[in-house]
Amino acid sequence: MGDGTFTGSTRFPGEAFPDQVVTQQLRVQFEAFLDEHRSALNRCLDGLTEEQARRSLVASRTTLLGLVKRETFVERVWFDKAVTCRSRTELGLPATARPGRVAPGGAVAR
Numbered sequence: 001m002g003d004g005t006f007t008g009s010t011r012f013p014g015e016a017f018p019d020q021v022v023t024q025q026l027r028v029q030f031e032a033f034l035d036e037h038r039s040a041l042n043r044c045l046d047g048l049t050e051e052q053a054r055r056s057l058v059a060s061r062t063t064l065l066g067l068v069k070r071e072t073f074v075e076r077v078w079f080d081k082a083v084t085c086r087s088r089t090e091l092g093l094p095a096t097a098r099p100g101r102v103a104p105g106g107a108v109a110r
Contacts, residue, residue: 034075041071 021032044064045053053065080091088095 038071041068 021029054063056063077091
């Protein structure tokens with residue numbers, strides 16, 4: 001978990017996860033590492049109440065829930081824009097918005 005070891009993914013279970021993935025096609029690698037990143041972030045939330053997930057314990061005011069929102073934004077916008085080459089306007093986003101900023105009330109700036 002937090003010790004830097006991989007726990008595997010649904011596609012490549014077990015301790016040999018990195019070794020199994022790096023020999024695959026790039027898209028398979030990308031999806032497997034993205035799955036692992038999502039799983040790691042989700043494990044951080046296991047057993048927490050919503051209040052605990054929203055609590056900031058660092059000076060930057062970062063929260064675990066904020067990290068989940070940032071992850072969602074990155075997957076929805078950045079990857080979509082990079083992979084499909086669609087503009088922010090085509091994605092239904094304002095061209096000048098600062099990506100991933102969490103507005104008061106918890107909404108992610110789009």
